[in-house]
Amino acid sequence: MTFSPTNTYFSRKADQVLGEVCSLVGHKPQARARQTLFKMVMLLLLCVVLPLTCGHQEESSGPADRFVCSPVINIPKLACSGHDDNSCLDACHSKIEGLERHLDKEKKKIADLEQRLSSLEGQRVRAGLGSAADPGLSCKEIKDTVDSAQDGLYHLRSQEGIVYQTYCDMTTADGGWTLVSSVHENDMYGKCTAGDRWSSTRGSTTNYPEGDGNWANFNTFGSVELATCDDLKNPGYFSINASDVMLWHVPNNTPLSQYKSEAYLRYYTTDGFLRQYGGNLYSLFKDHFPIVYKGATGNGPAIPITWDNGSEDLLKSLLAPNVLGEVTPGFVHFCVFNNERAPHAVCPGLKYNGGNVEHACIGGAAYWAEVAPRQCGDFAGKDWDGYGTHTGWSSSLLELESAVLFFYR
Numbered sequence: 001m002t003f004s005p006t007n008t009y010f011s012r013k014a015d016q017v018l019g020e021v022c023s024l025v026g027h028k029p030q031a032r033a034r035q036t037l038f039k040m041v042m043l044l045l046l047c048v049v050l051p052l053t054c055g056h057q058e059e060s061s062g063p064a065d066r067f068v069c070s071p072v073i074n075i076p077k078l079a080c081s082g083h084d085d086n087s088c089l090d091a092c093h094s095k096i097e098g099l100e101r102h103l104d105k106e107k108k109k110i111a112d113l114e115q116r117l118s119s120l121e122g123q124r125v126r127a128g129l130g131s132a133a134d135p136g137l138s139c140k141e142i143k144d145t146v147d148s149a150q151d152g153l154y155h156l157r158s159q160e161g162i163v164y165q166t167y168c169d170m171t172t173a174d175g176g177w178t179l180v181s182s183v184h185e186n187d188m189y190g191k192c193t194a195g196d197r198w199s200s201t202r203g204s205t206t207n208y209p210e211g212d213g214n215w216a217n218f219n220t221f222g223s224v225e226l227a228t229c230d231d232l233k234n235p236g237y238f239s240i241n242a243s244d245v246m247l248w249h250v251p252n253n254t255p256l257s258q259y260k261s262e263a264y265l266r267y268y269t270t271d272g273f274l275r276q277y278g279g280n281l282y283s284l285f286k287d288h289f290p291i292v293y294k295g296a297t298g299n300g301p302a303i304p305i306t307w308d309n310g311s312e313d314l315l316k317s318l319l320a321p322n323v324l325g326e327v328t329p330g331f332v333h334f335c336v337f338n339n340e341r342a343p344h345a346v347c348p349g350l351k352y353n354g355g356n357v358e359h360a361c362i363g364g365a366a367y368w369a370e371v372a373p374r375q376c377g378d379f380a381g382k383d384w385d386g387y388g389t390h391t392g393w394s395s396s397l398l399e400l401e402s403a404v405l406f407f408y409r
């Protein structure tokens with residue numbers, strides 16, 4: 001005999017519980033989660049629901065006596081017969097409560113699975129970070145997100161929303177280096193003429209004490225694939241919040257694919273010095289050490305470097321012989337004034353201790369007083385004793401005809 005009230009109550013309760021399970025099954029978007037959940041539900045049915053009977057189960061008499069929650073989940077209606085109604089009801093309540101507790105545990109497992117799936121889905125989406133569709137903020141952000149990222153071109157987005165493409169070094173010292181600029185001397189005989197963007201393109205003059213001012217403005221120029229053929233400055237120069245710099249000395253006209261392999265000097269800082277100066281060279285020069293002829297501030301910091309390729313000895317072998325007594329290799333030195341109070345933006349690979357800075361350091365303003373305009377230009381006085389002669393105050397031909405590439409991390 002079927003006990004109708006109990007059976008009705010149980011039917012409603014079981015329907016509710018199974019409904020929740022079926023609802024969860026039906027709403028899992030991921031196939032693996034559905035399969036896992038389906039297995040759990042089937043286990044649940046076999047171990048808990050099916051034994052949930054009080055006494056003998058009556059033969060079902062047709063579709064109306066069966067719970068149907070999906071085409072594959074179809075279990076017999078449960079019945080109490082031949083037992084005291086209250087004890088049967090208590091037993092059923094107890095079973096249902098146990099079932100609900102079990103269901104709660106299963107829900108927790110499902111929630112954990114969903115979280116893991118969501119995380120995996122997030123990683124899959126972020127795997128495209130650095131593409132045109134999903135530009136990164138810096139190469140470091142891309143490297144931190146996509147562990148397998150390789151050296152090459154990526155799309156970045158400046159804080160102002162400008163999307164640009166640049167080269168990321170993803171392997172040197174754990175990678176994450178963004179190419180932001182290059183200083184290139186296109187015409188050593190042209191003294192502060194076209195192409196001297198890191199000093200003055202408007203002649204040798206005191207009219208513009210900051211020269212073109214590109215060390216500390218929002219101007220941009222050049223392109224990543226021409227970084228060794230002409231000057232480069234992309235929005236990363238003033239937009240990226242960085243800690244360290246890396247410099248490469250690359251022969252002029254080297255193709256992008258060979259920047260790294262052809263860079264005979266590669267070195268980087270490790271002490272996070274940029275954090276003290278606003279996070280990039282723009283703010284270092286703008287707010288701390290302005291590149292201004294006869295500027296009021298003194299020399300900027302000399303930061304120790306770690307060599308990735310080349311050495312102090314190789315650097316010394318390429319410098320003008322006469323500067324060797326005035327320098328200490330193993331640093332990158334910013335904003336260094338010479339004897340005539342002309343500022344030089346960067347001394348690549350060395351600290352300049354003396355006053356003839358113009359023969360080893362690059363970039364500056366618009367006026368060098370010593371026999372003007374002979375030292376005016378992006379590479380200042382590197383040709384003082386002849387073009388590439390590597391005698392007196394002239395650097396080697398290789399140094400004269402190489403671009404210096406700047407990276408941030």
Ligand code: G3P
Pocket residue numbers: 356359370381384393
């Ligand atoms: O910068 C070098 C200059 O100050 C001295 O040149 O020709 O007298 O050795 P020079």
Ligand code: CA
Pocket residue numbers: 185186187188189190191192193195196376377378379
């Ligand atoms: Ca020039």
Ligand code: CA
Pocket residue numbers: 183184185186195196197198230231378
């Ligand atoms: Ca230039």
Ligand code: CA
Pocket residue numbers: 338339355356357358370
């Ligand atoms: Ca001098």
